[in-house]
Amino acid sequence: MKIAIIGQGYVGSSIATFAAAAEHEVIGFDTNSSIFSSLKIDGNYKGTSDAAQISEAEVVVIAVPTPLDGARKPDLSAVHAACKTIIENVKSQVLVINESTSYPGTLRNVIASVIEKASGLDHMYASSPERVDPGNEKWTQKNTPRLLAGLTPEATALAHKFYSSFCDEIIEVSTPEVAEAAKLFENTFRQVNIALVNEFAQISDALDIPTREVLDAAATKPFGFMSFQPGPGVGGHCIPVDPSYLAYVAENVGVPAEFIKRANQVNLGMPEYVVSRVTQEFGSLKGKKVVVVGVSYKANVSDTREAPAALVIDELKKLGAEVSWHDSVVGTWNGQSSSELKGFDIAIVVTKHDAVSEPAIKASASYVFDCTGKIKGVAGL
Numbered sequence: 350m351k352i353a354i355i356g357q358g359y360v361g362s363s364i365a366t367f368a369a370a371a372e373h374e375v376i377g378f379d380t381n382s383s384i385f386s387s388l389k390i391d392g393n394y395k396g397t398s399d400a401a402q403i404s405e406a407e408v409v410v411i412a413v414p415t416p417l418d419g420a421r422k423p424d425l426s427a428v429h430a431a432c433k434t435i436i437e438n439v440k441s442q443v444l445v446i447n448e449s450t451s452y453p454g455t456l457r458n459v460i461a462s463v464i465e466k467a468s469g470l471d472h473m474y475a476s477s478p479e480r481v482d483p484g485n486e487k488w489t490q491k492n493t494p495r496l497l498a499g500l501t502p503e504a505t506a507l508a509h510k511f512y513s514s515f516c517d518e519i520i521e522v523s524t525p526e527v528a529e530a531a532k533l534f535e536n537t538f539r540q541v542n543i544a545l546v547n548e549f550a551q552i553s554d555a556l557d558i559p560t561r562e563v564l565d566a567a568a569t570k571p572f573g574f575m576s577f578q579p580g581p582g583v584g585g586h587c588i589p590v591d592p593s594y595l596a597y598v599a600e601n602v603g604v605p606a607e608f609i610k611r612a613n614q615v616n617l618g619m620p621e622y623v624v625s626r627v628t629q630e631f632g633s634l635k636g637k638k639v640v641v642v643g644v645s646y647k648a649n650v651s652d653t654r655e656a657p658a659a660l661v662i663d664e665l666k667k668l669g670a671e672v673s674w675h676d677s678v679v680g681t682w683n684g685q686s687s688s689e690l691k692g693f694d695i696a697i698v699v700t701k702h703d704a705v706s707e708p709a710i711k712a713s714a715s716y717v718f719d720c721t722g723k724i725k726g727v728a729g730l
């Protein structure tokens with residue numbers, strides 16, 4: 350099949366690679382042409398910033414960012430821009446698939462509605478929210494089950510044919526709204542459970558009970574329990590963002606999403622809590638040399654979007670600390686390079702990459718506070 354993928358970031362480039370390996374002819378379109386130098390573009394996977402090149406496609410996949418705006422409300426501007434690209438460049442009937450995460454109704458009431466009105470063409474539409482987990486070697490595009498629903502049976506059938514060429518398991522659900530809501534619920538489930546365990550970490554510390562030992566003990570129950578670990582907050586494109594999409598539609602229909610809001614509050618409060626623990630245990634931070642170890646939002650990836658490390662650094666600076674950061678996986682961040690890991694008063698481990706060793710962290714400072722549970726014998730969450 351001839352496939353065009355709008356957006357060649359983490360998701361779009363991954364789908365493009367798998368689709369090309371399954372012998373589709375893939376055009377990866379991105380408005381940011383500098384992205385192509387970092388992608389493995391060859392053979393039947395071509396990258397372009399020329400929107401006209403999507404005109405031959407039979408299937409057009411939307412994989413553009415869906416962030417929050419300044420008021421923490423859904424920002425669908427990239428989805429609207431992708432629709433405009435389709436309207437202007439696709440002149441015969443195609444299947445449009447949305448993989449970008451958004452609230453239920455986005456495929457039907459935003460994407461299909463906008464494109465139909467402007468183009469006058471009767472395209473097919475399907476929703477298949479992306480579930481890929483960056484850095485996860487066990488669960489990939491191939492073996493992560495994929496949710497799918499079309500607006501019509503024809504759309505579902507064609508989307509099924511496309512995904513089954515590189516994905517082992519396709520789960521058809523009754524409507525695109527079910528697929529869209531399932532994606533939001535999956536990440537909301539993680540967000541509230543992480544918030545719960547973060548709140549528990551604060552309770553158990555105040556009670557002077559070792560948090561992680563309690564969690565490990567609870568996890569021995571073979572049913573009715575799922576293990577989550579505390580941390581300095583949540584980061585990345587999904588967990589801090591997607592639940593707010595659900596809260597937004599909930600409030601539009603008069604249901605206050607209190608749980609989601611409380612979970613956001615707890616998770617966003619963790620950087621301040623971490624720094625308060627350090628102050629409590631170490632003493633005043635004024636003029637102290639502090640290194641934040643690991644600034645990406647999770648281990649072994651370089652993605653710094655919404656990373657709690659930035660908030661930890663802000664809190665430390667407020668208290669007069671002299672703050673540096675070390676992260677060899679990220680390398681450069683906000684125009685600064687990773688510092689050498691030595692000669693500090695305090696090291697706060699926010700993310701522990703395999704590339705940084707436990708002894709190196711311990712040798713870097715006289716006091717170490719670990720948010721990850723991976724450094725033995727030091728203070729931490």
Ligand SMILES: NC(=O)c1ccc[n+]([C@@H]2O[C@H](COP(=O)([O-])OP(=O)(O)OC[C@H]3O[C@@H](n4cnc5c(N)ncnc54)[C@H](O)[C@@H]3O)[C@@H](O)[C@H]2O)c1
Binds near residue numbers: 378415
């Ligand atoms: N990264 C993940 O782990 C992940 C997992 C599941 C779902 N998602 C969802 O997938 C979607 C894409 O996420 P991502 O991580 O790939 O984002 P990303 O920021 O890595 O990539 C998005 C790409 O889209 C391009 N783009 C923006 N507007 C465009 C437009 N109008 N036309 C063409 N290209 C455009 C950007 O230049 C960028 O290269 C989001 O909705 C996200 O929530 C992401």
